[in-house]
Amino acid sequence: MELLSALSLGELALSFSRVPLFPVFDLSYFIVSILYLKYEPGAVELSRRHPMASWLCAMLHCFGSYILADLLLGEPLIDYFSNNSSVLLASAVWYLIFFCPLDLFYKCVCFLPVKLIFVAMKEVVRVRKIAVGIHHAHHHYHHGWFIMIATGWVKGSGVALMSNFEQLFRGVWKPETNEILHMSFPTKASLYGAILFTLQQTRWLPVSKASLIFIFTMFMVSCKVFLTATHSHTSPFDVLEGYICPVLFGMTLAGDHHHDNHGGVHGGAHGGSGPSSPHSAMATKSKEELSEGSRKKKTKKAD
C-alpha cells in the first residue's frame, strides 16, 4: 500500500517535471514579469515617450535570467533571442499590458485571483529554470559546485540581479541600490533552491530530481501565493535567519527582522573599527528595504 502510494507520488512528480513549459507557463511568467515592470515608478511614462526602451526593459525582465547565465558561462548573450516564438509572445504581452485600450488587459491580470494563478505558474517556471541551469552548468563543469550554484541562482532570480542595468535602460542609474544589498524573497529562495539542486546533482541529496522539483515547486508556490495574497513583503526565511545570523556572523540583529519602525537607527550605534563595514551595510540595507516597502505600498494602493 505504502509502496503504491510512493509509486504514484513518484510518477506524479515525474510527470509534473515533464510538463512542457512553453505556451502556458511561459506566458504567465512573461505576464507577471512585465506586470512588475509596470509597477516600477516611471515605467508607464517611459513606455509613452520611448517605446523602444520600454520594450527592451520588458525583454530584460522576461529573459534576464538567460542573459545573465549566458554571460556567466561565456555563451552568446542574445542566445535566447533566437527563440522567435518566445520573444514574440513576450512582446505581445508587453504591448497588451502597456498599450491595451482602456487598460483592459492590465485590469484583468491584476484581478487578485487571476494574478495568484499567474504568480503560481511563474514559480513553476522559476524552479524549472533553476534545475535546468544547474544541469547546464554541470554539463560544462562537472565538479564546479560554486558554478552550479551561481548559475542556478542567476537563472532563478532573473532580472533582479541585474536590476541596475535594467534601470540604466530606463535612464535611472543608482549604483547604491542593488539586489545583493537587500535580497528579496525570490532571490533568497532561488539561492537556497540552487544549493539544494546542486546537492542533488552531485548526489549528496538522496532524492530524485523530479521529486525535488515537485517539492520545491510546491514550497515556492505556496509561499509566493501566500505573500502575494496578503500583500506582505516579509520572507519566511526571516525567522530562520534571525536565529542563524547571530551565531554565524555575531551580529546583534535586533532591528533587522522587525525593522518596520527603527530600521535606520542602529547605523550610528556601531562605529567599531573592525566589523564596521558589514554593520553599515546592514543599516543601509534596512533603510533601503524601508523605502522599498513604502514604494511598494504606494503601488499597492494604486491597485
Added chain:
Amino acid sequence: MASPWDELTLAFSRISMFPFFDIAHYLVSVMALKRQPGAVAVAWKNPVSSWFTAMLHCFGGGILSCILLAEPPLKFLADHTNILLASSIWYIIFFCPHDLVSQGYSFLPVQLLAAGMKEVTRTWKIVGGVTHANSYYKNGWIVMIAIGWARGAGGSVITNFEQLVKGGWKPQADEWLKMSYPAKVTLLGSVIFTFQHTEHLAISRHHLVFFYTVFLVVTKIVMMITETATVSSAPFEDAVSRILFGWQQQISPHEKKNEIKSPFRSTDSSTSKSIAGNSDKVKKKDTKKTE
C-alpha cells in the same frame, strides 16, 4: 536587358571598404570625439586614454556585436592595418601642427564627402552583421536584426558606457531613450537586410545594398546641408506611433485634465501614473541635490 544596371549595382556592392571608406569612417568618428568638450585637453594630458576612447569610437559597433555573440571583445585589435590606420588618423587630428586637419575638415564639401563615405561603411557593416549572425543562428532573425543594428549603430552605446564608467554621463541622455537618427535608420536597414537574407523580400542583395546606401547618403547629406538635426522620417514615425501607441498619447492629457477637474475617470492607470510621475519628480529632485 537591364544588364548595365545590374552590373553597376553588383560592382558597387563589391567595393572594398578598406582604404578610403574606412579612412572616412575613422575621420568622422574621431572628429566627433574631438568636438566633445574637454576631449582635446584629455588628449594632451593623457594620450593613452584619448587613444582608447578614439578606438572605441571607431570600432564600437564591432565590440558590441562581439560581446553579444560571446566573441572576444578585443578581436578588433587583431586587425593591425585598421588599428594603425585609425591610430594615425587619431594622431593627425589631435596633434597635427596648427590644427591643419581640423581646419580642412571644417570646409563643408570635405565634411559632406567624409560623412557620405561613412554612411557607405554603415551599409557594409549591417550586411556583415546580419550574415555573421546568420552563420550562428539559422532561423534567429531577431538575433540577426540585433547584430546588424549593433554593428551599424552600436558604437554610441559603447561610448556611452565608456563615459558612464568615467563618470561623466547623465543617464537621461541615453542613446536608448533618444534613439538618434542613425540608430533608427540602422534599425530599419537591419530589419530590411534580415528579411532579404531570410528571403522574405524578393530583391537581390546588391540592389538592396545600392538603394539603401543611396538612401543613407542622400538623407545624411540633406540633413547636413539644411543643418536639421530633426529626422526626415518624422512624419512616417508619427503615423506609425499614432497607430501603435496612439490612443494612449491622446488619452493621457485628458486624464491629466480629469485629475485636476473632475476625477470621474480615475482609473487604475491614471492614479498609478500620477504616483509614478510624482515619485519620478522626487527622484529627479534627489539626483539634482546630489549633483
